Each structure stands twice: as C-alpha cells, then as structure tokens.
Amino acid sequence: MVEWTEQERSIITNIFGNLDYEDVGSKALSRCLIVYPWTQRYFASFGNLYNAEAIKTNPNIAAHGTKVLHGLDRAVKNMDNIKATYAELSVLHSEKLHVDPDNFKLLADCLTIVIAAKLGSAFSPEIQATFQKFLAVVVSALGRQYH
Amino acid sequence: MSLTEKDKAAVKALWAKISKSADAIGADALSRMLLVYPQTKTYFSHWPDTKAGSEPVKKHGKKIMGGVGLAVSKIDDLAAGLLELSELHAFKLRVDPANFKLLAHCLQVVIANMFPKDFTPEAHVACDKFLANVALALSEKYR
Numbered sequence: 001m002v003e004w005t006e007q008e009r010s011i012i013t014n015i016f017g018n019l020d021y022e023d024v025g026s027k028a029l030s031r032c033l034i035v036y037p038w039t040q041r042y043f044a045s046f047g048n049l050y051n052a053e054a055i056k057t058n059p060n061i062a063a064h065g066t067k068v069l070h071g072l073d074r075a076v077k078n079m080d081n082i083k084a085t086y087a088e089l090s091v092l093h094s095e096k097l098h099v100d101p102d103n104f105k106l107l108a109d110c111l112t113i114v115i116a117a118k119l120g121s122a123f124s125p126e127i128q129a130t131f132q133k134f135l136a137v138v139v140s141a142l143g144r145q146y147h
Numbered sequence: 148m149s150l151t152e153k154d155k156a157a158v159k160a161l162w163a164k165i166s167k168s169a170d171a172i173g174a175d176a177l178s179r180m181l182l183v184y185p186q187t188k189t190y191f192s193h194w195p196d197t198k199a200g201s202e203p204v205k206k207h208g209k210k211i212m213g214g215v216g217l218a219v220s221k222i223d224d225l226a227a228g229l230l231e232l233s234e235l236h237a238f239k240l241r242v243d244p245a246n247f248k249l250l251a252h253c254l255q256v257v258i259a260n261m262f263p264k265d266f267t268p269e270a271h272v273a274c275d276k277f278l279a280n281v282a283l284a285l286s287e288k289y290r
Contacts, residue, residue: 034268035275052269109252113271116256117263125179125199128256132183 002137004079011130015115016076021069022062024118028111029065030055036106042099068107075138083141090145101143108135148276155222157273162219164265165258169216172257173208175199180253187246211250218281225284237288244289247282254278 033040034052043049046060055061071089078085093099112132116123150158165172178199181188194203214232221228236242255274259266266274 031268031271035272056268112252113256113259113266116260117266120260120263123256123260125175125182128179129183 002080002082008130008133009079011127012076012079012134015119015127015131016073019069022066024111024114025065025067025069026062027065028107028114029068030058030061031114032107032110033061035110036103039103039106042097042103069111072138075134075141079134082137083144086138086141087145090142093142094146101139101146104139104142108132108139111135148279150222150273150276150280154273154276157270158219158222158277161258161265161270161274162216165262166216168261169212170205170209172254172261173210173212173215174205175208175261176250176253176257177208177211178204179256180250183253184246184249187249190240190242190246215254215281218277218284222277225280226287229281229284230287233285233288236285244282244286247278247285251275251278251282 033043033049033055040049043061043064046064047058048054049058049061074085074089075082093101112128112135115131116128119127178197178201181191181197181204182199188197191197191203194201196202197204214229217232218225218229226233255266255271255278258274259271
C-alpha cells in the first residue's frame, strides 16, 4: 500500500491542476522518441519520425502525448488506489499494445525533465521527489498485469 | 551507443553554456539524488547532513562537476582520460554502477531546470549518451 502525506497529495494535485496538457504531453512524448529512439518502434504508423524536427512537429505524436498525459489524471484522482485503477490499462499495454514495460520509466524520466524545464525554481528537490514517487507508482501499476 | 562527432560537438556546446554554473549544478543534482533516491545516502553515512545547501553536499557536488568537466575535455577517449577516477571508484569507493544512472538523471533534471532553452531534446540525447559513456568509463576497472 502506498502511503501519501497531505503535502505529497497537494503537490501532485497542484502540478496537474496547473498543467498545459497539450504542451507538456507533446513535449514529453517527442522528447522520449528523440532521446530513446528505440521507443519509436511503437509508433510506426504515426507518420514521419525521421529526425528530431519531424518528431517535434508530428501532429499524431503531439495528440498522443496529450492523451497519455490525460491518462495520468486517473492516478491523480485515485491516488490511494492506483494499482486497481490501472489494471485495465496494464492489460491493454501488455496484451494489445505489447509495450516493453521498461519504456514506461523512460517516458516518466522525460516527463520529469519537461516539468523541470517548465517550473524553474518552483521545481524544488522535494517536489521532484514527490513527482517521481507518483510516477514510480504509476509505472509499477502499468507493469503489473504483464505475464 | 558510442558518441558520434555530432554528439561530442553538442556536449561541448552545452558544457560551454553551463560550465560557469558547474558548482551550483553539482550541488543541486547531488542533493536531489540523495532525496529522490534515498538508497544513495548509504554511501554518505559519514556526513552529518545530506540536505540541500549543506557544506558536504556543496563541496562534493563541486568535486563531481570537476570530474564531468574532465570528462568533457577527454571526450575523445573517456576510458583513458578517466582511468584514475575509474580506479578510485572501483577499488576505494566501490559505488554500485547502477547509481551512476541516478546521478546522471538528476544532473539532467537540474540542467533542464536551469537552462530550459538550451536543454533541447537534441542536447538531451547527446548529454544522456555522454553521461552513459562516462559511467561506462568509470566502471572500467570494476572487474
């Protein structure tokens, strides 16, 4: 069972409450595809991913990044039950999408970097620790239904 | 995943922009690593304080960035250039190499945080490759 302090809960709800989903989602996913190019294997049907510029301006990637980020909303709203909340999504990623769960951590790291770039001095070490704890729980829940 | 000429140029360009703030970057990254990955504190049980802003953290962060700067200057042959540091980490410090990734992540978080316009995805991938290669060079002598 993951324990959250009141402070941790408010940090997470604050970050997501003030988030520009389109901007951060598209930046995080495109950064992941550029920094860890093997992740492009899951996006073969998304069009031109030939170089960093193409990835950054690809509208399908931008839309998908936004979708993925909104997927995190479920965890924000159900922080005490993230494991159960993501059971279906975990099955989806395993059985249908066949995503190697190691990739979840790569995207999480890119998301952290994008948020760090956005929040500047507000992204204190404590806030980073809470944000990464949250993402680690999500990543773990998404990998749980893999067999 | 070895460094191409393009990667090396990108790393040197990024270093040129951030090196004046090296001490601050090192201290910030180290304190974040100790907080975000508490298991890393096990290597610093001899410090009275591992919190951000403490003297040992600031001093050590500066030392680490000295190593990063050395690595940038020896980017064409990291194994040779970091030989002494590798022996230090292998025989004296014996830091589990898995931890190099954790510090590398925190370094990049700090760089993104302090230099958001410069830490583009292109700079990020070159930097990530560079730090991975530094970690490899540091673990050369482990076994």
